[in-house]
Amino acid sequence: ALDAQGNLFVADRNNDRIQKFGLPTGQAPLIVPPSKSEDEHVARDVVDVEDGGTVSRRDRAAVDIPAGAVAADLKVTVSTPAFSAADDSNRRRAAEDAQLKTASPPVEYGPEGTTFNGAVTLTLPYSPELIALQEIDAKDLQVRYWNRDKSKWEDLESVVDPKTRTVKAKTTHFSLYQVFSGTAAAAAIQPLAGADATFTFRDAYAFPNPARGSGPVTIRIQTGLADSVEVRVYDISGRKIHSSSNFSLNPNLDDGNGKGAQYTYDHVWDVSGVGSGVYQYVITAKKSGQSDIHKTGRIGVVK
Numbered sequence: 553a554l555d556a557q558g559n560l561f562v563a564d565r566n567n568d569r570i571q572k573f574g575l576p577t578g579q580a581p582l583i584v585p586p587s588k589s590e591d592e593h594v595a596r597d598v599v600d601v602e603d604g605g606t607v608s609r610r611d612r613a614a615v616d617i618p619a620g621a622v623a624a625d626l627k628v629t630v631s632t633p634a635f636s637a638a639d640d641s642n643r644r645r646a647a648e649d650a651q652l653k654t655a656s657p658p659v660e661y662g663p664e665g666t667t668f669n670g671a672v673t674l675t676l677p678y679s680p681e682l683i684a685l686q687e688i689d690a691k692d693l694q695v696r697y698w699n700r701d702k703s704k705w706e707d708l709e710s711v712v713d714p715k716t717r718t719v720k721a722k723t724t725h726f727s728l729y730q731v732f733s734g735t736a737a738a739a740a741i742q743p744l745a746g747a748d749a750t751f752t753f754r755d756a757y758a759f760p761n762p763a764r765g766s767g768p769v770t771i772r773i774q775t776g777l778a779d780s781v782e783v784r785v786y787d788i789s790g791r792k793i794h795s796s797s798n799f800s801l802n803p804n805l806d807d808g809n810g811k812g813a814q815y816t817y818d819h820v821w822d823v824s825g826v827g828s829g830v831y832q833y834v835i836t837a838k839k840s841g842q843s844d845i846h847k848t849g850r851i852g853v854v855k
Contacts, residue, residue: 656731695721722841762852
């Protein structure tokens with residue numbers, strides 16, 4: 553046993569006595585702090601499909617899921633991610649390349665890849681020490697998520713609360729999130745005069761359709777300004793034969809469809825490796841805080 557003065561008492565059963573061991577003069581007793589419980593690093597709870605719910609850690613990292621946002625009861629985790637050395641280096645390099653300054657540790661919301669029927673609200677705490685050290689203004693803080701496909705930190709529209717030292721953002725999917733300075737946001741595309749940036753569906757189609765020979769097919773969607781666009785292509789049996797998020801953006805294209813200048817996303821699909829037939833494509837456009845846009849269509853290929 554250890555008393556308040558740091559003296560150690562040990563039972564000597566062989567000699568039927570208790571021995572006292574004192575610390576050297578002037579040396580303070582060694583106090584071993586209790587280990588941190590897992591709850592300080594991980595929060596777990598089941599969110600009910602009908603009622604929704606909030607899952608939060610002690611450090612205020614949290615997610616608020618409204619009723620009906622999940623298709624079934626969901627076991628949600630808010631945790632500190634474990635990185636491999638290569639993954640950590642990749643994320644750090646991407647932040648440096650974008651001239652971002654770190655204002656918080658990363659937070660992983662899981663199950664990773666979960667998508668929601670509507671927007672959920674994330675809360676991430678930021679470090680006052682980090683922003684002071686790097687001379688960051690708190691009003692410039694933004695939540696960003698790690699886009700694995702593009703190896704890029706994507707920014708989300710964020711709200712800073714200096715009183716609680718947190719930043720909130722809305723999303724429709726779970727991933728890895730972190731707070732950075734928002735100084736690189738100026739590089740984002742700004743709405744242009746003549747093209748309506750409002751995120752809503754305008755048009756989607758593929759051309760040429762049918763495609764003849766081995767020439768490429770362009771798959772196009774017009775949605776206003778989106779955060780990301782992805783396409784998946786299936787054959788008649790339902791087997792996925794192609795997927796990509798590699799879309800080029802023309803932010804002020806009038807393609808003659810009678811809808812005027814539009815934010816237009818194009819993906820070029822190389823059909824040289826597929827046979828004749830009818831293929832179905834599914835395009836998904838996403839924007840933080842809004843419901844995803846899903847559009848389908850068919851492409852004929854004649855060889």
